[in-house]
Amino acid sequence: MAHVVVVGGGIGGLTASARLAHRGYRVTLVEARTQLGGRIGEVRRDGFRFDTGPTLLMMLDPLERFFADTHRRIEDYLQPVLLNPSYRVFFADGTQFDSSPCIASMVREIGRKISPAEVPGYLRLMADLSAMLNEVVPAFVRRNYRSLADLLSPRQIHLLFKHRLLANLHGRIKHYVSDPRLHMLFTFQTMYLGLSPMQAPWVYGILTYMESGEGVWFPRGGMYAIIRAIERIALEEGVQIRLGEKAQQVIVENGRARGVRLASGEVINADVVVLNTDVPTAxxxxxxxxxxxxxxxxNSCSALVLLIGYDGALPALLHHNVHFSADFQRNLSEIFVQKVVPADPSFYTCLSVRTEPSDAPAGSENLYVLVPVPNLTGEDAGAASEQVLERVLERLAREANLQRERIRFVERITPADWEAMGLWQGAAFGLGHDFFQSTCFRPSNRAPFDEVYFVGASTVPGNGIPMVLISAELLQERLLTETPPLVTKG
Ligand SMILES: Cc1cc2nc3c(=O)[nH]c(=O)nc-3n(C[C@H](O)[C@H](O)[C@H](O)COP(=O)(O)OP(=O)(O)OC[C@H]3O[C@@H](n4cnc5c(N)ncnc54)[C@H](O)[C@@H]3O)c2cc1C
Structure with missing residues (x-):
């Protein structure tokens, strides 16, 4: 039986392990930290529970496929809840807008809060993005590239022009809606990839559709429940999970993987090595x-995450909230061009206690704040975290009546912490998503050494939970063809 060693227990490495074990490989997973999940982490303190990285679950299909492919029912492991409204948006002019997966609610909200004249453009946008998503995912996303030719089939070239995939997102949104608040509302989703909407191609409008058209979900028990569910399946499939074991070197002899040397000096022999680490770091x-x-x-930008235990109620905030800077374009330029900590940052807040009451003591809030900031090639947001916290608290005092004396504690996750997790330049969202780092130009899931593969956010197709789950599908497909489970080469 071919022995696969997976390095890294992020959702990519964990899902790949469970999939491969299910298909007959012997799998050992080594994870440097003592907690599985990588960027999908969890912190508990004084009766509060926080997810530390992702908070939005979108595009359920890859998760459902994982359960189906491992012959399990999702409901036996995970209970995703559809949030409606999806989130509340606070614009700096005082407008509050509740985004919803329900078209009727969106039509009413746009008509009441922005202008009825914008409604036809919104409906056209959703129709066009839905068509784009349905064609782009099978043609460009869910596929293993072997060469440039795989990107240039007549069908793909047709889709490229049909949907104008490479047009500028921010430029093109103006063809649908004219209010600047709607431009922000329907393009900021590229920030989930650490990519500026000013620089993103139109194809990333599929993120807007995933969110507005398919909705935002939250698993009961928190985002970390996803990791617990996949870990359970991996263990049921016989994966050996070794926590607190850092891989130091992939042993390659005659161009072929032979195993992994751990920091402890131990060598684990392997027929195949799968790396879930950031590709540049690997x-x-x-x-x-x-x-x-x-x-x-x-690289993408980074994130300063603040975890705030709050003794009191913040009823103006929903489960998810987006707070736009008064000058969003300047804010983006500070992060991506000047690479300085924004003076008036846009940020996102999450109170999972709205859906999961056990996430905070009664009468309290588990306030998660994510502020997009430059990665470590720019100003260090960790050093400026006090100043950023100050701006966030001022804004929340205005918009949600937050009272500082009710703050019990603040924990911070800085770009340096993301770097310590193995993310190159502290880029929380990993490799950037420009044209030449997407599709066949993104690092392949096959390294230039035999039997060494990648899975995760910095290989194909890209960043974000759904994409990383697809990367495990692509890895499995590739491995089953190139190194079947019962054939040991060499
Ligand atoms: C703040 C933040 C918010 C986000 N929000 C969302 C969201 O709302 N929705 C969404 O879909 N996505 C979101 N994302 C993106 C999502 O978290 C990632 O795409 C995904 O978790 C990446 O998973 P991965 O398996 O590729 O890598 P990682 O999670 O980075 O896992 C890699 C693992 O490898 C381990 N490792 C590294 N080096 C070694 C070594 N030498 N030996 C052993 N182990 C090693 C690390 O410890 C880590 O556990 C967010 C990311 C961040 C940072």
């Missing part, structure tokens, strides 16, 4: 020299 720290190590990668 090429520079774990693998033998390869041309890819010298590639000029472009």
């Amino acid at each position: 090429y520079t720290r774990l693998l033998p020299p390869a041309p890819q190590a010298g590639r000029q990668w472009r």
